[in-house]
Amino acid sequence: MIEAGLRNTAKADQSRAAIELLIKHGTWVEALMELDDRGSANSIVRYAMMGVTTDEDKPYLHLEWTDLVQHLTQKPHTYSETEVKILLLAASLFANVPVEMRDLTTGLDPQHAVWVVAAVASAAGAAGSGPGIGATADAAIEEEEGPR
DSSP, X not given: OHHHHHHHHOOSHHHHHHHXXXXXXXXXXXXXXXXXXXXXXXXXXXXXXXXXOTTTOOEEEEEOHHHHHHHHHHSOOOOOHXXXXXXXHHHHHHHOOOOOHHHHHTTOXXXXXXXXXXXXXXXXXXXXXXXXXXXXXXXXXXXXXXOO
């Protein structure tokens, strides 16, 4: 339901790339499922609004990207630096939240770096009607590391 809700809010290549990056990474989808942790420093549910469209009866999950980024960059939490960087890129692609690409890419492991490149390429329309970020990133990692 969370993944479908996120996907249903994505309308353009950039926003679809952002959502697929979050889904592929997994941490933020899991965090959105933590309804019981609303009071914790890690809670991001307060920055999400879920509902159902009246015209098509589809779930949607709207994120308040700017507020979420502000929370993660200015308040204490236990998310890793990489987890926050993935969310920052997604926020930039989805909602034009400014990020410093040099800071964002510094220190990423090869797997996350490939996901970032795949998300940017997908946002630019390079993926077009192709398999999407997950398959693109997996193929790039396999090419680099050999079959898993």
